[in-house]
Amino acid sequence: MKIKSGFGFLMLLVLVLAGISCKSAAPVVEESPPAAELVPAPVAPAPPTGPSQTSLDALQKAAAKAEAARQRAVDFESPAYFPSEWESAEAQYTAAEGLPKGTDAETAAATAALEASADAFDGVFNRTIPLYAQAREDEVMAARDALVATGVTASFPEYLREVDESALLAVSQYEKGDYYAARDTAAAALERYQVMKVAADAWLARDALVATGVPASFPEYLQEVDDSGLLAVSQYEEGDYAAAKDTATDVLGRYQAMKVAADAWLARQEIVDNGFVERNSAGLADADDAGLAAVDAYFAGDIDSALRNAGEALRRYNGVLTVAWAAHAAELGEAARKARQAALDLKANVAVKDTFAEGEGFYTRAGAALRIGNYKDAAGFYTQSESIFLLAGQSAAEKRRLADEVLREAERRIEASDEAAWQAELLIQGGAI
Numbered sequence: 130m131k132i133k134s135g136f137g138f139l140m141l142l143v144l145v146l147a148g149i150s151c152k153s154a155a156p157v158v159e160e161s162p163p164a165a166e167l168v169p170a171p172v173a174p175a176p177p178t179g180p181s182q183t184s185l186d187a188l189q190k191a192a193a194k195a196e197a198a199r200q201r202a203v204d205f206e207s208p209a210y211f212p213s214e215w216e217s218a219e220a221q222y223t224a225a226e227g228l229p230k231g232t233d234a235e236t237a238a239a240t241a242a243l244e245a246s247a248d249a250f251d252g253v254f255n256r257t258i259p260l261y262a263q264a265r266e267d268e269v270m271a272a273r274d275a276l277v278a279t280g281v282t283a284s285f286p287e288y289l290r291e292v293d294e295s296a297l298l299a300v301s302q303y304e305k306g307d308y309y310a311a312r313d314t315a316a317a318a319l320e321r322y323q324v325m326k327v328a329a330d331a332w333l334a335r336d337a338l339v340a341t342g343v344p345a346s347f348p349e350y351l352q353e354v355d356d357s358g359l360l361a362v363s364q365y366e367e368g369d370y371a372a373a374k375d376t377a378t379d380v381l382g383r384y385q386a387m388k389v390a391a392d393a394w395l396a397r398q399e400i401v402d403n404g405f406v407e408r409n410s411a412g413l414a415d416a417d418d419a420g421l422a423a424v425d426a427y428f429a430g431d432i433d434s435a436l437r438n439a440g441e442a443l444r445r446y447n448g449v450l451t452v453a454w455a456a457h458a459a460e461l462g463e464a465a466r467k468a469r470q471a472a473l474d475l476k477a478n479v480a481v482k483d484t485f486a487e488g489e490g491f492y493t494r495a496g497a498a499l500r501i502g503n504y505k506d507a508a509g510f511y512t513q514s515e516s517i518f519l520l521a522g523q524s525a526a527e528k529r530r531l532a533d534e535v536l537r538e539a540e541r542r543i544e545a546s547d548e549a550a551w552q553a554e555l556l557i558q559g560g561a562i
Contacts, residue, residue, distance in 0.1 A: 488517030
């Protein structure tokens with residue numbers, strides 16, 4: 130214990146003496162080393178922390194492959210044909226895209242996952258393509274059948290043959306695996322069939338319009354639409370099928386509107402020609418209003434409204450005609466009934482059996498037409514039957530008159546014979562003989 134205390138005292142003394150000596154001595158200035166001696170020691174490079182360029186290139190290639198496979202499946206409607214398989218492939222693709230790619234090992238795993246998702250998309254696509262191709266073929270053939278059914282292609286076979294060749298090319302492209310080309314070729318063929326169908330419908334609508342005879346009174350309106358029809362043909366031949374379809378559709382609408390308007394015009398003329406104006410003047414005025422609205426809409430370029438109003442005018446004119454013909458048929462039916470009864474009273478059914486039977490046939494047909502609401506035909510049949518019944522009655526009356534004359538002549542001759550016999554008897558009795 131005493132030794133430790135003495136050692137501590139000595140240490141304290143040494144420290145005190147050192148401090149005193151430092152205060153009395155001049156400070157020592159250390160010289161800086163030369164600049165060359167300050168060069169830092171070389172640092173070893175840090176080890177790589179990300180994937181190699183090779184790994185990244187492989188990843189990029191796999192991602193492009195998966196995206197291309199996915200897009201091809203979308204382009205050919207795989208999601209619609211196989212929805213559950215598509216959802217599975219989509220989930221696989223999303224999961225692959227979300228994998229970490231910080232190291233070579235992680236990048237390689239992501240690359241493999243993207244390759245697998247591309248295969249999944251290809252699997253759905255391979256199942257889809259036969260169904261897709263069949264659907265397009267059915268669609269194209271349906272459009273072709275509809276076109277051929279119009280009968281118009283018989284007059285222009287070269288147009289049909291040209292599109293048929295295009296459709297066959299699409300089949301060939303599909304069989305070679307050139308699916309995008311096959312799809313585009315088939316779509317173009319379909320569009321051309323559809324354009325030709327609209328044009329064929331317009332052609333038939335024009336024929337129906339001309340058959341009414343009304344355009345002969347307004348040739349300039351028909352010529353205007355005909356010129357548009359020729360424009361559609363020109364656009365088609367130039368390969369602008371979309372424009373040709375739009376123009377042909379407009380032409381079809383105009384022909385149809387004019388056809389309905391022509392029918393309405395003829396219905397109105399029938400009302401006037403048969404003296405039915407006074408039977409329903411209010412209904413006729415309403416029909417005229419609709420007809421004028423159709424004309425205004427047509428010249429304003431609103432073909433849909435023109436067609437609708439023309440149809441309304443036709444409906445109203447026909448309504449006036451139906452009521453008028455029904456009343457007229459009833460009147461004619463009553464006249465025919467009276468003529469028939471008069472013929473029966475004269476025993477025409479016996480005296481002129483064949484003639485009466487002919488009238489009876491028309492009378493029966495009139496009743497049948499009346500029951501189904503075909504009043505115009507009923508009126509015509511009643512008119513014919515009345516005429517024949519009147520003729521039968523006159524024939525029967527004439528036969529009766531002739532028979533009466535023959536009978537009277539016979540009676541006269543009998544009376545004359547009786548008179549002669551009586552005179553002879555008198556002569557005999559008087560001794561003259």
